[in-house]
Amino acid sequence: MLELRGISRYFGGLAALKDVSIKVEKGEFVGLIGPNGSGKTTLFNIISGVLKPSSGRVLYMGRDITGLNPNKICHLGIARTFQIPRPFKNLSVIENVMLGVLFGNFEQFVPYSEENVKQEALKYLNFVGLRVDESTMPDELTAVGLRRLELARALATRPALLLADEVLSGLNKEELAEASSILKRIRDEMGITIIWVEHIIGALMNLVERVIVLDYGEVIADGSPTEVSKDERVIEAYLGEES
Amino acid sequence: MKSPWVKKLFLLLILVLLVIFPAASPSPYLVHIMTLIFIWAYISTAWAYMGRFGLVSLGHGAFLGIGAYVTALLFNYFNLSPWIGMLIGASSAAFLAAVLGYACFRFGVIGDYFALVTLAVGELVALSIIALRDTTGGSLGFTIRNLGNAPLYFQFSNKVYFYYLSFLFLVFALYLWVRIDKSKMQKALRAIGEDEIAASSVGINIIKYKMTITIISAFLTGIGGVLYAQYITYLNPHTLSGVEVSLAIPFKAILGGMFDMWGPTIGTAMIVSLEEYIRVSYGTKFIGISEVAYGIALIVLIIFLPKGLYGTLKEMKIFKNERRRQYGCNKRKEVILRGR
Ligand SMILES: Nc1ncnc2c1ncn2[C@@H]1O[C@H](COP(=O)(O)OP(=O)(O)OP(=O)(O)O)[C@@H](O)[C@H]1O
Ligand SMILES: [Mg+2]
Numbered sequence: 001m002l003e004l005r006g007i008s009r010y011f012g013g014l015a016a017l018k019d020v021s022i023k024v025e026k027g028e029f030v031g032l033i034g035p036n037g038s039g040k041t042t043l044f045n046i047i048s049g050v051l052k053p054s055s056g057r058v059l060y061m062g063r064d065i066t067g068l069n070p071n072k073i074c075h076l077g078i079a080r081t082f083q084i085p086r087p088f089k090n091l092s093v094i095e096n097v098m099l100g101v102l103f104g105n106f107e108q109f110v111p112y113s114e115e116n117v118k119q120e121a122l123k124y125l126n127f128v129g130l131r132v133d134e135s136t137m138p139d140e141l142t143a144v145g146l147r148r149l150e151l152a153r154a155l156a157t158r159p160a161l162l163l164a165d166e167v168l169s170g171l172n173k174e175e176l177a178e179a180s181s182i183l184k185r186i187r188d189e190m191g192i193t194i195i196w197v198e199h200i201i202g203a204l205m206n207l208v209e210r211v212i213v214l215d216y217g218e219v220i221a222d223g224s225p226t227e228v229s230k231d232e233r234v235i236e237a238y239l240g241e242e243s
Numbered sequence: 244m245k246s247p248w249v250k251k252l253f254l255l256l257i258l259v260l261l262v263i264f265p266a267a268s269p270s271p272y273l274v275h276i277m278t279l280i281f282i283w284a285y286i287s288t289a290w291a292y293m294g295r296f297g298l299v300s301l302g303h304g305a306f307l308g309i310g311a312y313v314t315a316l317l318f319n320y321f322n323l324s325p326w327i328g329m330l331i332g333a334s335s336a337a338f339l340a341a342v343l344g345y346a347c348f349r350f351g352v353i354g355d356y357f358a359l360v361t362l363a364v365g366e367l368v369a370l371s372i373i374a375l376r377d378t379t380g381g382s383l384g385f386t387i388r389n390l391g392n393a394p395l396y397f398q399f400s401n402k403v404y405f406y407y408l409s410f411l412f413l414v415f416a417l418y419l420w421v422r423i424d425k426s427k428m429q430k431a432l433r434a435i436g437e438d439e440i441a442a443s444s445v446g447i448n449i450i451k452y453k454m455t456i457t458i459i460s461a462f463l464t465g466i467g468g469v470l471y472a473q474y475i476t477y478l479n480p481h482t483l484s485g486v487e488v489s490l491a492i493p494f495k496a497i498l499g500g501m502f503d504m505w506g507p508t509i510g511t512a513m514i515v516s517l518e519e520y521i522r523v524s525y526g527t528k529f530i531g532i533s534e535v536a537y538g539i540a541l542i543v544l545i546i547f548l549p550k551g552l553y554g555t556l557k558e559m560k561i562f563k564n565e566r567r568r569q570y571g572c573n574k575r576k577e578v579i580l581r582g583r
Contacts, residue, residue: 075446082444
């Protein structure tokens with residue numbers, strides 16, 4: 001479904017990604033981990049079209065999508081959440097999600113009637129467990145609520161592939177379990193392929209079927225959670241960070 | 244307003260008053276002032292189509308000038324009726340807007356940089372008009388050939404026709420504002436105005452929508468230039484393009500409040516009246532300082548009163564209810580759904 005071929009990205013002299021090649025199949029639930037600054041968000045930015053790679057290709061459903069505008073990529077069925085939530089602050093929470101419904105992937109076209117679109121938006125808000133009324137504004141939400149809004153807005157674009165960037169941070173134990181179950185349901189019930197970046201590795205390892213580890217912009221491991229957690233380079237990368 | 248019903252009645256009353264105004268007016272001078280208000284309100288409303296979404300153009304003089312000059316030149320040299328010429332003039336303005344817009348939006352020129360680029364373009368058009376003095380009359384401007392009363396050629400010996408005509412144009416611009424507000428485009432532009440990256444990530448085609456609103460705004464502004472030129476029957480690069488008008492237009496809109504459909508009209512009414520008052524009381528003493536005054540006033544406004552006078556007043560009224568609602572019973576609205 002998604003294939004990255006030799007993606008590199010430089011910021012000035014700094015190499016945020018070095019020759020990253022990854023393949024993700026339809027229906028997979030993939031975890032993407034790595035220490036701070038290892039290039040996870042940069043990779044998402046490149047897949048979603050926010051950044052252009054310095055070199056390398058992004059293929060999606062057999063099509064070269066490298067360098068397409070984010071809106072085009074969204075229409076092809078790739079949605080992403082932002083690590084630092086970016087709600088439209090002057091729009092109500094519902095309107096935020098309505099934008100996703102209105103402008104997202106046209107494959108499952110929703111006829112434009114204010115009421116239809118709103119109902120559709122509420123459906124996604126419900127799904128992520130965010131209860132709001134008509135007038136709730138994003139700044140009335142907690143940090144946790146904002147992450148859910150990110151997720152709802154991304155889902156509203158009706159993606160086939162979801163790039164979820166740290167949807168769990170700032171949650172307590174109880175919320176953690178619940179939020180991870182939402183991700184699982186997105187894959188199982190909606191049939192959406194997921195690449196999930198998360199710092200809370202424990203929660204991630206429990207859920208995903210495959211883990212990719214980035215370190216200094218390079219893929220250092222790619223395999224099942226059990227394999228990866230035994231990998232020496234991974235342990236080293238993380239121990240290096242912990243100490 | 245209390246209710247839609249009261250509001251509609253109020254609007255109807257104003258409409259009736261404005262329609263009978265020329266007949267009831269004690270002097271044609273007041274009708275003239277009102278005509279000027281309509282024309283400039285129409286133009287600054289067209290400007291605010293963009294301005295309210297964060298596309299602050301300081302170069303609308305370019306569109307005004309192109310619309311007016313193309314139309315008037317086609318008439319003077321080729322005898323083309325301004326009714327037709329105006330479509331060509333406004334289309335030329337829209338074409339310039341498309342080129343300028345694409346260049347800016349493609350390369351992510353936004354905010355202050357967009358304002359600066361447009362400011363330069365406005366001045367560039369004024370300088371071009373001056374440079375082409377053999378055809379345009381340069382700085383001295385030129386007069387539209389007078390045909391006396393020739394409605395087919397957009398000339399009326401009775402100026403009251405211009406009063407009604409510009410009133411219609413203003414009503415149209417306000418109507419279009421409402422239509423835009425109900426459209427998908429308005430939602431897209433609001434999102435774009437706030438955060439382009441987030442907007443494009445939910446599938447909004449930034450360039451398309453910004454281009455569309457820019458072209459609409461420029462086209463209407465070009466028509467506004469024709470309206471003004473036909474009314475005054477004289478074209479001058481300094482009053483129709485260049486820095487002064489390019490700043491005066493946003494100033495009117497921002498003073499009234501560019502986020503509200505009535506804001507630009509209210510701002511224009513205030514400024515045009517004030518300008519006339521100053522002109523009548525102090526003569527021409529102040530000519531030339533207005534550019535400086537506009538520049539300074541614009542900066543002060545943007546910093547201290549970004550929503551304009553009318554916008555701010557309206558907000559204060561709303562805010563009282565809002566606060567009660569926010570801190571009333573349901574303070575925390577977000578409830579996280581557990582399990583299921
Ligand atoms: N727009 C940018 N300009 C310059 N440098 C950048 C930019 N974006 C990221 N970087 C740099 O690239 C590197 C990778 O950053 P990135 O945000 O992708 O890491 P990350 O894995 O998402 O980290 P974190 O876990 O902290 O979110 C960092 O060194 C960062 O400083
Ligand atoms: Mg990151």
